[in-house]
Amino acid sequence: MQPQDTTTLRGVVHELNAELVPSRFEKAQQAESGGVQLAFRTLKQRLWLTLNWQADCPRFHAIEPPPRLGEGSTLAQQLQHGLKGLALVRLEQLPWERVVHLGFAPRPDAPEQRQLVLELMGRHSNLFLLDERQQVISSGRQVREHQSRLRPISTGDSYSAPPPLQGAEPQVQESLERWRQRLLLLPESIGRALMGSYRGISPALRDQLLQTAGLDRHTPAADLSSAQWQQLFDSWQQWLSQLDSQALQFASSGSGYRCWGEPSPCQSNTPLALNLSLARYYGQGLRQAQCQQQRQRLEQHLQQLVQREQRELQRQELLLARSGDEHLLQRQADLLLCRSDVSSSGHHQLELQDPESNQTLVVRLNPQQTLVSQAQKLYQRARKLRRSVAAIEPRLRRHQQRLELLEASQVQLQLADPGDADVLEALADDLEPFLKTKASQSKSSRRQQGTPSPLMLQSPSGMPLLVGRNHRQNDWISFRQARRGDLWFHAQEQPGSHVVLKGSEGEISDADLQTAADLAAHFSRSRGNKKVPVVMVPTEQLQRIPGMGPGLVRHGNGRVLWGEPDRALGLLPTLQP
Numbered sequence: 396m397q398p399q400d401t402t403t404l405r406g407v408v409h410e411l412n413a414e415l416v417p418s419r420f421e422k423a424q425q426a427e428s429g430g431v432q433l434a435f436r437t438l439k440q441r442l443w444l445t446l447n448w449q450a451d452c453p454r455f456h457a458i459e460p461p462p463r464l465g466e467g468s469t470l471a472q473q474l475q476h477g478l479k480g481l482a483l484v485r486l487e488q489l490p491w492e493r494v495v496h497l498g499f500a501p502r503p504d505a506p507e508q509r510q511l512v513l514e515l516m517g518r519h520s521n522l523f524l525l526d527e528r529q530q531v532i533s534s535g536r537q538v539r540e541h542q543s544r545l546r547p548i549s550t551g552d553s554y555s556a557p558p559p560l561q562g563a564e565p566q567v568q569e570s571l572e573r574w575r576q577r578l579l580l581l582p583e584s585i586g587r588a589l590m591g592s593y594r595g596i597s598p599a600l601r602d603q604l605l606q607t608a609g610l611d612r613h614t615p616a617a618d619l620s621s622a623q624w625q626q627l628f629d630s631w632q633q634w635l636s637q638l639d640s641q642a643l644q645f646a647s648s649g650s651g652y653r654c655w656g657e658p659s660p661c662q663s664n665t666p667l668a669l670n671l672s673l674a675r676y677y678g679q680g681l682r683q684a685q686c687q688q689q690r691q692r693l694e695q696h697l698q699q700l701v702q703r704e705q706r707e708l709q710r711q712e713l714l715l716a717r718s719g720d721e722h723l724l725q726r727q728a729d730l731l732l733c734r735s736d737v738s739s740s741g742h743h744q745l746e747l748q749d750p751e752s753n754q755t756l757v758v759r760l761n762p763q764q765t766l767v768s769q770a771q772k773l774y775q776r777a778r779k780l781r782r783s784v785a786a787i788e789p790r791l792r793r794h795q796q797r798l799e800l801l802e803a804s805q806v807q808l809q810l811a812d813p814g815d816a817d818v819l820e821a822l823a824d825d826l827e828p829f830l831k832t833k834a835s836q837s838k839s840s841r842r843q844q845g846t847p848s849p850l851m852l853q854s855p856s857g858m859p860l861l862v863g864r865n866h867r868q869n870d871w872i873s874f875r876q877a878r879r880g881d882l883w884f885h886a887q888e889q890p891g892s893h894v895v896l897k898g899s900e901g902e903i904s905d906a907d908l909q910t911a912a913d914l915a916a917h918f919s920r921s922r923g924n925k926k927v928p929v930v931m932v933p934t935e936q937l938q939r940i941p942g943m944g945p946g947l948v949r950h951g952n953g954r955v956l957w958g959e960p961d962r963a964l965g966l967l968p969t970l971q972p
Contacts, residue, residue, distance in 0.1 A: 396680040397651035399454045400597035406643030406669045408488045417503045423474035424464040448520035448535045457670035473533040491594040529554045560594045567635040571628045586612025645672035708794040715787045728773035740765045803890035806920045821865040847871040852970035854907035859897040866946025869893040877934035884915040887928040891919025916958030929958040
């Protein structure tokens with residue numbers, strides 16, 4: 396996301412001064428670790444501000460009313476207590492600095508008793524609550540001496556302003572020649588010269604100035620022609636003129652935005668237009684970043700869980716293989732008891748002829764024991780192995796089923812829209828039984844009581860098509876929403892989504908069946924194949940697997956269709972209801 400620079404901050408403060416000062420402070424709450432939200436009451440409305448000092452995206456602007464939080468953090472309680480009963484009487488930005496001061500007093504004409512200072516300076520960003528003597532009452536984060544030798548600040552210290560920026564303050568009255576000489580002072584590129592010679596020039600503003608003039612930021616300043624200098628100076632003057640006249644409005648620009656230049660066709664004259672546009676921009680960017688982080692966490696958790704289940708599955712298979720001698724031991728004991736000299740001893744080894752298999756079985760024996768006693772021991776070992784097999788096989792099936800669920804989750808995560816927070820949250824809920832304790836699972840089950848939201852499409856004949864995008868949605872469409880006549884589709888022996896064609900609502904055509912098969916192939920791990928076998932089963936033949944979570948089913952014999960994932964990808968836009 397594009398950081399909020401001096402130009403944007405000036406437009407924000409200008410809009411807020413017209414709508415917010417004076418106003419009464421009402422509430423402080425902290426929705427995230429690096430930011431607080433403050434509510435103010437004016438004669439006309441209630442306004443919310445966000446004051447955020449996160450290193451990657453510090454910002455200050457008005458926002459839509461957020462969800463109400465409870466008691467909140469210690470910082471929110473300190474702000475609530477420190478600003479209670481006070482009015483916001485001053486809101487100003489230091490010249491050419493990304494520092495905002497909010498002054499609070501009992502009434503507009505009274506001396507200020509509290510002050511909030513928000514510093515938007517990248518990783519050095521912070522928030523300070525000051526008393527009337529400029530001493531720090533509370534702060535967003537403590538700055539220790541080992542973190543900053545120039546300016547350590549903690550609770551109880553006197554507040555000191557950030558070190559002044561290097562460079563000259565931009566002036567609209569400055570002549571072209573003086574401005575040009577300043578930029579040519581050092582032999583460097585025009586982009587570096589702009590940022591090093593003047594205050595308030597952010598990387599985004601630098602690129603906007605050069606783009607307006609048709610220049611590349613890597614071009615050496617000394618190589619610019621007179622015409623290029625004039626074009627860049629005109630761009631510079633346009634920016635300063637709009638800044639001085641406060642004619643700043645939000646306009647999207649690539650992946651970022653700009654607040655000056657050519658007016659946007661969708662600009663609005665409504666109050667706080669710039670503030671609310673910034674709120675939408677940063678809100679969307681933060682949601683995308685959160686979805687990306689959650690997606691990465693899910694990928695990591697799924698990979699770890701799949702590896703764990705694979706290890707457990709291999710271990711159980713190895714134990715089962717070791718238990719495979721049970722039939723051999725049983726047969727050896729039977730053959731020993733069939734001998735006429737079962738009471739004899741002194742045998743080191745016997746070769747026993749098995750009449751059933753016509754094989755010779757070699758049995759090693761203890762010469763000090765009789766054949767009867769050794770046959771009894773062989774029976775005991777065989778019984779022990781049978782008990783082991785009886786215990787191992789259910790565990791083996793359970794690990795196979797858990798692995799199947801996890802691999803299905805991996806496929807669903809790959810198919811999920813990167814910005815679909817609901818699907819990512821639902822997939823995270825699917826993993827909780829694998830990650831947490833029974834107490835956590837019970838809390839999760841209580842939280843999951845909302846109605847699932849599977850992908851809803853329409854077949855060529857207009858029949859509803861439901862596609863599950865996580866285990867809970869798969870279970871919901873296959874059992875809770877299924878009616879007699881509905882058909883269930885799934886890629887054969889591959890992890891993927893359940894697809895249900897609602898045949899109970901009308902007559903189904905062959906094109907409907909093929910479309911459902913194509914969708915099941917597309918929403919599966921085999922989506923990279925040209926053709927995928929897909930099982931079609933009436934929903935009334937589906938059964939849940941006891942002891943397993945939602946989304947895992949068993950069924951009788953079904954009809955196999957061939958689905959084409961690429962064809963489903965082309966059909967998806969036309970299947971939206």
